[in-house]
Amino acid sequence: MTAPRSRRSPGSRRAEHTADTRRALVRAARTLFAERGYTATGTEDIVAAAQVTRGALYHHFKDKADLFRAVMGECAQEMAERLVEQETARAESETGDAWTLLRHGFQSFLDACNDPDFQRIVLVEGPAVLGHSAWDALVEQHGYVLLAEELTRAMDEGSISPMPIGPLTRMLAALISEASLYIARAVDHETARKEAGEVLERLLTGLSRTDA
Amino acid sequence: MTAPRSRRSPGSRRAEHTADTRRALVRAARTLFAERGYTATGTEDIVAAAQVTRGALYHHFKDKADLFRAVMGECAQEMAERLVEQETARAESETGDAWTLLRHGFQSFLDACNDPDFQRIVLVEGPAVLGHSAWDALVEQHGYVLLAEELTRAMDEGSISPMPIGPLTRMLAALISEASLYIARAVDHETARKEAGEVLERLLTGLSRTDA
DNA sequence: CTTCTAACATACAGTCTGTATGGAACAGGA
DNA sequence: TCCTGTTCCATACAGACTGTATGTTAGAAG
Numbered sequence: 001m002t003a004p005r006s007r008r009s010p011g012s013r014r015a016e017h018t019a020d021t022r023r024a025l026v027r028a029a030r031t032l033f034a035e036r037g038y039t040a041t042g043t044e045d046i047v048a049a050a051q052v053t054r055g056a057l058y059h060h061f062k063d064k065a066d067l068f069r070a071v072m073g074e075c076a077q078e079m080a081e082r083l084v085e086q087e088t089a090r091a092e093s094e095t096g097d098a099w100t101l102l103r104h105g106f107q108s109f110l111d112a113c114n115d116p117d118f119q120r121i122v123l124v125e126g127p128a129v130l131g132h133s134a135w136d137a138l139v140e141q142h143g144y145v146l147l148a149e150e151l152t153r154a155m156d157e158g159s160i161s162p163m164p165i166g167p168l169t170r171m172l173a174a175l176i177s178e179a180s181l182y183i184a185r186a187v188d189h190e191t192a193r194k195e196a197g198e199v200l201e202r203l204l205t206g207l208s209r210t211d212a
Numbered sequence: 213m214t215a216p217r218s219r220r221s222p223g224s225r226r227a228e229h230t231a232d233t234r235r236a237l238v239r240a241a242r243t244l245f246a247e248r249g250y251t252a253t254g255t256e257d258i259v260a261a262a263q264v265t266r267g268a269l270y271h272h273f274k275d276k277a278d279l280f281r282a283v284m285g286e287c288a289q290e291m292a293e294r295l296v297e298q299e300t301a302r303a304e305s306e307t308g309d310a311w312t313l314l315r316h317g318f319q320s321f322l323d324a325c326n327d328p329d330f331q332r333i334v335l336v337e338g339p340a341v342l343g344h345s346a347w348d349a350l351v352e353q354h355g356y357v358l359l360a361e362e363l364t365r366a367m368d369e370g371s372i373s374p375m376p377i378g379p380l381t382r383m384l385a386a387l388i389s390e391a392s393l394y395i396a397r398a399v400d401h402e403t404a405r406k407e408a409g410e411v412l413e414r415l416l417t418g419l420s421r422t423d424a
Numbered sequence: 425c426t427t428c429t430a431a432c433a434t435a436c437a438g439t440c441t442g443t444a445t446g447g448a449a450c451a452g453g454a
Numbered sequence: 455t456c457c458t459g460t461t462c463c464a465t466a467c468a469g470a471c472t473g474t475a476t477g478t479t480a481g482a483a484g
Contacts, residue, residue: 018431037340039251042471055433058473128249128340132397163414164407167394171411174390175383182382185344195376199383202375206418224450230462254440267464270442 022060024050030071034117038068038125068121068129069138075121076142082112083146099159103204105150106176107197113180123177144169160207168207175203234272236262242283246329250280250337280333280341281350287333288354294324295358311371315416317362318388319409325392335389356381372419380419387415 028049032041043064047054061067086108094101113119126135148169154160179196186192240261244253255276259266273279298320306313325331338347360381366372391408398404 021431037343043473044471053433054472056431059430059432063473124339124344127336131249132336132393136397161414163411167391167404167408168411170394171387171390171408171415174386178383178386179379181344182379185348192379196379196383199375199380202373203383203387203415203418206415233462255442256440265464266441268462271461271463275442 021050021052021056024052025057025060025067026070026074029067030074030117030121033068033071033125034120037120038064038129065129068125069134072121072126072130072135073138073142075118076138079112079115079118079122080142080146083109083143086112087146087150097159098154098157099208102150102154102159103201106172106200106204109147110176110179110183110197110200113176114183116184119177119181119184123181139173144173147173158209161209163207175200233262233264233268236264237269237272237279238282238286241279242286242329242333245280245283245337246332249332250341277341280337281346284333284338284342284347285350285354287330288350291324291327291330291334292354292358295321295355298324299358299362309371310366310369311420314362314366314371315413318384318412318416321359322388322391322395322409322412325388326395328396331393331396335393351385356385359385370421373421375419387412 025046029041029046032045032049043054043057046067047057050056057067061070087105090101090104090108094104096104122139126138130138148165151160151168151172152165155162155165179200183189183192183196237258241253241258244257244261255266255269258279259269262268269279273282299317302313302316302320306316334351338350342350360377363372363380363384364377367374367377391412395401395404395408
């Protein structure tokens with residue numbers, strides 16, 4: 001329903017064109033949702049930017065919210081890929097104990113969240129448009145798993161003291177999200193980044209097992 | 213514009229009736245916004261619940277978002293009053309050092325946030341409906357000031373190590389907000405409350421000056 | 425070549441918001 | 455008391471927007 005991709009395997013020209021239309025819709029919607037918000041963006045605006053008609057939109061997506069879900073899924077997936085990429089790069093380049101590695105991971109997580117599309121679409125509009133259940137399902141699928149498994153590993157290795165993973169994951173994600181929004185809207189991004197990083201650093205030390 | 217209250221001081225019957233109309237609108241809107249959300253609630257539904265017509269609504273408020281602003285302001289104010297009340301009660305009943313007092317304050321802050329109206333209207337719908345600037349202005353006015361001054365006091369007393377107040381306030385508020393939402397949507401509120409409280413406790417220890 | 429269906433385009437109906445208009449009640453001054 | 459102006463609200467209307475129903479075309483299958 002959401003992805004009526006052509007059933008046939010070979011890349012026929014027809015199927016390719018269909019996928020193009022869908023991608024154009026998602027791309028246009030993403031841009032407009034990010035800069036004007038969900039309700040302020042009409043379906044007419046979207047199809048105009050994508051150079052199709054409303055018929056195409058409602059052929060590919062159940063309704064406007066369904067299109068938004070696709071857009072937000074794309075944003076979340078890109079963010080997840082970026083995080084995995086950074087993670088692997090840091091794991092092989094950087095050296096140090098698991099605890100400092102984890103802290104540096106959070107800092108680069110904070111930097112990765114500094115993306116207008118992601119902030120507006122996933123963090124601000126998402127919960128209100130999709131409702132909490134659908135929003136959480138998407139984030140669970142893409143983002144939380146990475147954070148949760150990293151925290152679990154750190155806990156198994158003894159870097160951080162044992163704690164319930166569920167609330168810990170959510171609360172840390174919310175912490176970093178808010179920090180990124182704070183940095184984004186500050187007049188002086190430089191000092192805001194430094195200050196937020198400092199606060200994050202301090203809060204994270206509470207998780208460390210060294211003082212347990 | 214937002215509050216065209218009657219200029220005359222005595223409680224004339226006319227002015228009282230006008231204020232009644234306004235209150236009825238805010239109350240009805242608050243209930244409906246909290247249970248159905250902003251966009252899913254039509255102005256027709258609101259005025260029907262308030263037993264007036266749409267004319268009254270658009271006489272008292274600039275538009276639908278302005279009514280929402282009034283509703284959210286009420287929610288935020290009630291929350292602030294509740295917090296001040298709890299704070300003073302704890303300050304005179306409880307005894308202990310400033311650090312434990314502050315930690316207990318955060319825990320009761322977390323409990324106070326466990327309110328459906330507040331969560332849905334202020335935390336979920338607010339940012340998307342009003343946009344960040346207007347939302348932040350309201351929260352700044354009602355909620356942040358309390359938290360910020362408490363943190364400043366704790367820092368002056370040396371309970372917590374010196375840190376930039378701005379990001380610290382926002383990030384702690386986001387932390388508690390997310391924790392309250394996590395508790396609210398959990399199937400087992402009891403254990404969720406305990407777990408979230410535990411995580412919050414751990415994170416807060418990072419702020420303490422004892423390990424600095 | 426026929427047929428069938430996916431992939432659109434177009435037209436339409438319903439709903440919602442905001443505004444413009446009108447009227448009723450009350451206050452205040454002459 | 456009468457007149458006037460303003461507040462408060464009801465009603466009617468215009469515009470916009472969403473979703474659906476219907477029509478059309480191009481390609482795939484046989």
